[in-house]
Amino acid sequence: MMMDESEAPRQITEGVFNDLIQTSQQWLLHSLVANHQLKDGINPEFARLSFISMTVFPFLAPPQLLAKLGVDMSQETLTKLAMHNGNVLKKGMLTDNAPDKSTKDNSQ
Numbered sequence: 137m138m139m140d141e142s143e144a145p146r147q148i149t150e151g152v153f154n155d156l157i158q159t160s161q162q163w164l165l166h167s168l169v170a171n172h173q174l175k176d177g178i179n180p181e182f183a184r185l186s187f188i189s190m191t192v193f194p195f196l197a198p199p200q201l202l203a204k205l206g207v208d209m210s211q212e213t214l215t216k217l218a219m220h221n222g223n224v225l226k227k228g229m230l231t232d233n234a235p236d237k238s239t240k241d242n243s244q
Contacts, residue, residue, distance in 0.1 A: 156191065160184050183225075190221045 164184045168174050174183060194202070194209065194217065207213065 153192075156188060160187055163187075187225065190224070 161184065164180055164187075168183070169180055174180060194207065194214065202209065
């Protein structure tokens with residue numbers, strides 16, 4: 137972060153990030169991995185990174201980028217985004233017949 141370590145906004149932001157990281161680790165290990173809810177071939181650590189990325193991006197993205205994407209930060213939009221992100225995590229985003237251009241195993 138670019139803020140001085142003693143600044144209150146930085147401390148609050150780091151606290152939120154620490155809570156998010158700890159919560160996502162517990163959620164991943166105790167819920168998804170322990171209950172065999174991750175699809176075969178999904179790397180648990182990458183799944184956690186994807187979850188965190190989807191969760192924090194709207195709050196870290198520059199306002200100009202959000203404007204170009206047509207995203208407003210209203211409660212309604214954030215609620216819809218949270219529901220959408222849940223669906224993406226649960227169901228995926230691409231159909232099974234979408235072309236796979238990767239040549240490597242991305243699960244590692």
